[in-house]
Amino acid sequence: MARTRPPPAVLHTPGFAHYALSWSPFHTTRLALASSANFGLVGNGRLHIVSVNPGPNGTHHTALDKYYETQDGLFDIAWSEIHENQLVTASGDGSIRLWDVMLNDLPIRAWQEHTREVFSVDWSNIKKDTFASSSWDGLVKLWLPERPRSVLTMQAHHSCVYQALFSPYQPDVLATCSTDGTVRIFDLRVKSFAPHPGGGTNTNFATPLNAASLTIPASNTEVLSIDWNKYRPFVLASAGVDKMAKVWDCRMIKMGEVGQVGGQCETQLLGHEYAIRKIQWSPHRPDLLATASYDMTCRVWTTAPNIGPQLLYIHDPHTEFVVACGWSLYEDGLLASCSWDGRLNVFRP
Template sequence: MVNVFRSPARHGYAVEVSPFIPNRVACASSQYYGIAGGGTLLVLEDNPTGISLVQSWEWSDGLFDVSWSESNEHILVAGGGDGSLQLWDLTNHSAPLRVAKEHTQEVYAVDWSQTRGENLIVSASWDQTAKVWDSGLKCLSTLRGHEGVIYSSIWSPHIPGCFATASGDGTLRIWDVKTALCRLAVPAHKAEILSCDWCKYDQNLLATGSVDCSVRIWDLRNVRQPLSQLQGHNYAIRRLKFSPFSKTVLASCSYDFTVRFWDFNLPQPLLETVEHHSEFVCGLDFNLHVPNQVVDCAWDETVKIYTPACLPPVSV
């Protein structure tokens, strides 16, 4: 069964399930495919009768990513095409709590740290920088080193003060917040990398998704070659996510309109191809509370919540 929410004239760029409320999802979307017009941040709830709208806010430019606070169930941060980050509060139905506009080009990725006691935000921009912020959007540091657009930034779920970025320069980079230095630069693909994610079970494992249509799994202890390479998509991979319930399972979504599920530990790693969108699939997340439930969004103006057949529900 697939639950569907339709948002007319809003093209989905990112989805994230609340870390606090199992059936609550945020979606960052844009008018006119993010090329022009404004953006809308949606907060949705998945109920037995369908997906309902809890709250929505309008922004003057396209919104490309969203992340929930890990310390307050009402707070979200979004990244915009005008170079801004905005803090939004579900108890405030009008303007954002705070806006920071220090990037000089589109903010394409935002992520809220999960390690205990940190409460930091990282953003990545087309201006080739990543910035680290406190929970009130005060910029703490700007990290430079990429030679292309940064499309993805994600905190390590294991190592405090450590995040990864993926760039149009073909590299995956690992950063140390305390020193504001790049600790490792991996020439991961010979094409632009649009997404990266950390394994939830192993601090040394990351995945990258590229314009070359491949997903590569990397072990940071030996980056001379990928641990695994997953082929199957026909166009660029826009986003990928490791499962929070299985070390070797991950999902990827693509400009080929599909979401694919993989187990890189198997001889035939492709588990399933889900073809339920009619446009680019840009947003993807696993539900942390409901095993194997997945949320995705696409440029076809829909958000979909479902459990793929290859990942049956399990009790926890």
């Protein structure tokens, strides 16, 4: 007899379209949602702090613990790797804010250096005092939470940078993706990024650097999302407007040599009907990844070599664009998706 799959746990926040979600690296049942009014086109934003608790028979239930209002829409979110109650948000007005969920009103710090929408933030899980931001202004910036200004600025692309993501293996390696169809990998150990001998950094918000160690021509259209594989060094996945998820092997390229172009595509995953907005590898299995798409579905795939790339599951209760998905860091197989329909779904594919 076939098992009956438990229904997803659903949290609805009317009036706010979700753009991103992030599971806490400290609390097993906590996640955060970054949301915007009017689909992010105009109006304010909201940061939601949510609890996801297990129920009977494999079910889960969600609860909204608290929320924070912001003056502009929120596009991304990242939990701190050093403070269990802190997280950063990326905003449509070009600002970045640091929040403490034990406080009830204002952020504890704010930065305003990007000149256009900040579309991603990522906290390094190796250099735990550092996070990165990327923006439609083409820049990637590195930050330390206690500093009033960014510590490094890179001209990552000459067009909108949708995501910047630290490698889970190398603390000084960062990958980006852009409207120009490329994925670029930066090695911060190269000379141009090194600090001055007298102390301090050699760049600020006015003098960006551009020194990609590897450029991957990933697509003829916009690349909207990337993610590093958690088990295979220098393997990452990309996805975007071409409706395909692709897995790239970059290990044949020697890191640190500026100007390399390459990367070998080892897998292409076809099935989405519209652009893929988010891609994420499982933190528990090397072959499992999830995608979220404008076709209103979240899909789960395997790249296991013994059976070949396959679509395993389609999650389709959402009624608007599905723009983010995220695997639980502590509970194997638990996946969350969020959508412009104002709903967060937590389920087991």
